[in-house]
Amino acid sequence: MLLTLVFVVLFLGCAKSPFRTRNSPEPISGGGTWTPPSKPEIVLENLLHSYNEKIIENFNLCLSDTFVFSAPEDSIEAVNNNREWLFTNWNLSVEKRVTSNIFKTFSEKKDSLDLTLFMDFGSMVKGEWTDTTAVLSINYRLSIYQFKPTEQVDTAEGVATFYLKETGLSWWSIYFWSDVPKVSGRDDWGDFKAEYRD
């Protein structure tokens, strides 16, 4: 009886209406770029646009519920630095939080910082491919521009391998993302993202 009362109190204290959203004002600028992912390649295009436009929900739509990120070469560096936790258990919630931190940082400091992602679709390599699964490897270049107090450009280049799957109601999405630098030892996307993890 006591427990039932506890849960009733919790229910009343925690309840949120599941039926209505808040009102939204008329837009003052154009929208982002997103295409229904009817093909695996379109998921990567959506990911690219969401990164450059810094729209977090468009980025989240590219990822599956079972998403995992792996940076095997950067992980050794983390172990070397005694930060082995940096790349462990990198799941969907971690990826969303890290990317949200990145977008907020660059949106907040847009007068002094900018970020541009480039993906080379022309040289994309298709790996194993079935009706509902696909593997795509693609070269990328992530450029971080600093304007103040000094001008500086940092570049992370590498190969991102995306494992995608297609489910009836969810279309194509990424369930595994592996990242390696273009040149061993240089900065890559994994190095950049890890700096925004807790």
Next chain:
Amino acid sequence: MPSQKGLATRTGKKKNGRGQAPPLQKSRRRGFKPLLPSPPSTLSFRGSVKARLRRYIRKMYKKIKIIFLFPFFLFLSIAQSAELRLDFSQDNRTYVWHERLSYDHHMNKNFRLSLSTFLNSTLIKSSFLTSGPNRWQEDGKLSLRLSNLLNPKLDLGTLFAYDLNSLEQRNVSTQTFGLFCDYKIFPYLSFYQTLGYKGIQREWSEPALGEQKKPDKGYNYSTILTFTPEIYGSKAFLTLNQGTERFKNIPTTRQYLTLFYSKVISPYDSINVDFQQSRSKNKYYARFGSSKINTQKKSTQAFKLFSSKELFWNFQMDARYDYAKEEYHYILEPDTIFDPFTITDNSVSSQNFTINIKREYLKRFIVEGFYRYAEIDENYGDVNKNQKMKSGEAGAKVSSQITKFDSLYLVGSIGVTSFYTPFGSVTFNDRDILTKLGNLEYFHIFSLFLDLRFQLGFKNFHQVYISNRLSANNNYNETYILSPTLNWRPSSKLILIQNYSIQANYISYDYEKKVQSPRNKIFRRGSSSSNITYIYNRRLNFRVGYLYRYEDYGQLLWRNQWVEMKSWERKTQIINLGLDYKVLKKVVLSPGYSFEKRKEWDLTTENKKLSYEFFRNMLSLALDYDMGLGNYLKFSGTHRFQKEKPGRKDQQDFFSVSLAYTF
């Protein structure tokens, strides 16, 4: 939680992104796992003579270790338990070898030996995607434990562990050696302590500076106190765990507390309570090659409560509440390296609450209602980064065995997830997502040889940005799916499966309904899939499959109702042929062939124009040897040839070998 029975060494090493293989894809064949052959015979020599010699010895050590594995098999048969797993896979230019061995042996009634090894080697061959020479990466661990049960209460022993992580010219190896004591003070109170030495060697090479080293060493100890009282038929568990690594440069301390209580009051009433708290202090190097040391202090709390209770009128209620909090505090040394994101103190807390109420009617229907609430609070000490999320979802499920031949499952839910940013934030990004889900599955048995499964699904997202900077992205995203499947067995030798599927996806933007917007889209797909299996005899069966799929995609226009203006359409045909032949009692050979043709037309021009063509041929061969009791040996290989217009021809081979054996 770290391992309860080990030195205070690094943990969780096998479950991280280091060389972590993705979850196995749904393969054309059954789920094959690769086998570890001997490493490639070609070795590359780079760098100084001493470094080259060291690398050569390390690579030869792997070969020697594998050679020693085989005579070791002779001793595995006398083990109380021994499991071996070897895998090899090759995908394009990536080769992966994986080995895992665990061995446990009671030498006599007092002495026990436990050994475990793990090695993962990855070779990425140089290609136009990656620059430089081929890359070798290895992760491995060897653990050895020897224990002596002096009496039923006291167990003493030694522990040894060797870890290796290497990538090209970077190597990190760790040696851990120690003693342990496991003492059962009382039947419900035990004490476990370890004391040992740990050494870390780090080596790397930089073009400007040559070979570099950064060793660390020191002693470590840990204490675990476990209390498992029996309280009137309930289970309880309390653990206190404290560990320290006394390195000169990067010491680490950890404390854990775990409390668990579970009681089953009746078949319908139970309660579980789980509480965990931890604190740790870790020092780490700011970056690779740097001597600057930062400190992370982390504290976590987690609380879980679960109760299952029978209410009045045969209603059954399950309720669950979870709370978790993580706090991070950093002490950073000044650094001149540019970093736009300076890590700061932060905390993340979350609450989840779920309540289910269900009841059975007439012994045929189970009706269930549920409500879920979730809340996450991210605090970075910066109003521009802080964020809160709240989510509420309500729904219902009905499952029913309507008649002996009919069953039904229906589920529907509606929920809102809201994100809040603090007042005054320049990155105001408040948004709501309204989600509606519905799924119906119906199953009818016509006879022992004929049944029908029918699925109807619906998903609707309404994304609403509260900011006028982003509200142009407000949109509805609706997906519908209808899929009947007929399963027919006209004879004992023939199985036919016919499936149809229709899917449609509509995206419409809230503020672009009455304008001709290129962003309002519709995507539709219809497919028919036929699969025939012919069982020739007990050893041989044939498989034939044919898939036809039609897809179109276009813009949605509002003309007092939504109408479609098509942009492209696509037709796909896939033919699969295969057979399974039982060569021997436990050996099955499965060759297969698959052909795919896909064409796409551009419908935006005056005349329908063929814009894309794709052809693919795949030959595959698989061999399964089922040794029973979960032991197996599997080979699979695929040769793929495909051609795209516009595009290029491509030929690739995929190969995997896998062995799992329990002695």
